[in-house]
Amino acid sequence: MNSLSTMTYEVTGRIARITLNRPSRGNGITMALPIELKACVERANQDQSVHVIALSGNGSGFCGGYDLVESAEGVMEGGEDPRRPAGTVLDPLVQMMNHQPNSNWDPMVDYAMMSRNVKGFMSLFHSEKPVVCKVHGFCVAGGTDMALCSDLLVIADDAKIGYPPARVWGSPTTSMWVYRLGIEKAKRLLFTGDCLSGKEAVEWGLAIESAPASSLDERFEILLERIARMPVNQLVMMKLLTNQTLLNQGLNTTQMLGTILDGITRHTQEGYDFQQLAMREGFKEAVRQRDEPFGDYGMSTFKG
Secondary structure, three states: OOOOOOEEEEEEOOEEEEEEOOHHHOOOEOOHHHHHHHHHHHHHHHOOOOOEEEEEEOOOOOEOOEOOHHHHOOOOOOOOOOOOOOOOOOOHHHHHHHOOOOOOOOHHHHHHHHHHHHHHHHHHHHOOOOEEEEEOOEEEOOHHHHHHHOOEEEEEOOOEEEOHHHHOOOOOOOOOHHHHHOHHHHHHHHOOOOEEEHHHHHHOOOOOEEEOHHHHHHHHHHHHHHHHOOOHHHHHHHHHHHHHHHHHOOHHHHHHHHHHHHHHHOOOHHHHHHHHHHHHHOHHHHHHHHHHHHOOHHHHHOOO
16 A cells, blocks of 8 residues: 555554545545445455544644635637537546546546446445444545545534535535434525534534544544454444445435536536636635625635
8 A cells, every 4th residue: 555645545553544645735636536445345345453443634624625716717629619518628626537628528437437336436335344433624626525424524623514505616425414414404405505613513413522622632542442443244244235225215316416416516507617717816816705695604715
């Protein structure tokens, strides 16, 4: 695992620790991240000494979503109207994934690429061994895919977690919000793009525990150690049993729809307007203008 570029991996006692490690970019998601995440989860599952996986992030926050600043600010080429869905347009996600900035958008190519990322994030859900995620600072946009695909979430009281791209230019590909919150609370967040504080995340049932930032690590370690006392075979059986409920509810089909819709959100009129603004004035400014009417300008400091 010496070749990891987006995270670190180590084992301490019975705990495998996966730590997102691009703090200067808000641990923004690149195409390498889901691949490395899946490899780390597989390594932990194959290690007979590991009982539980700890997922966290270095720096000022857990994860600010996809690292799209540079690609969203790219220069478009070609003479067609960039607003037109059938036109030649620089799609930041397509550029990032297949390095063809002038390709016509193909929804199934988009789906194939984004679904690979979903498989990487869902390696946390499908992991035989439990995954406990620690969130501090911020966990927004694509960062929530990893947090919500984990089994348990421990969060700082003052952290922010949510999916602001629901306002424009995104649909949650792993589609875990309803399964974690219930339909009404999920609608409340996705109809507004609002974020929850850590305390609110616990009140809403999204996180299992919140703590002041100063004691977050301590509370996280206590939970990890308690889980690590369990025999691995019991942990595997309990996770299989509980996960089966979500699978029976059609999680795979919901994720397919969410991933297809994610591509469409980037190719609506509003999506093209957002992209054009990002190219003219910068991605952070586009996010600021998206979020400012909702009174949470602070979300524009995140990457995705």
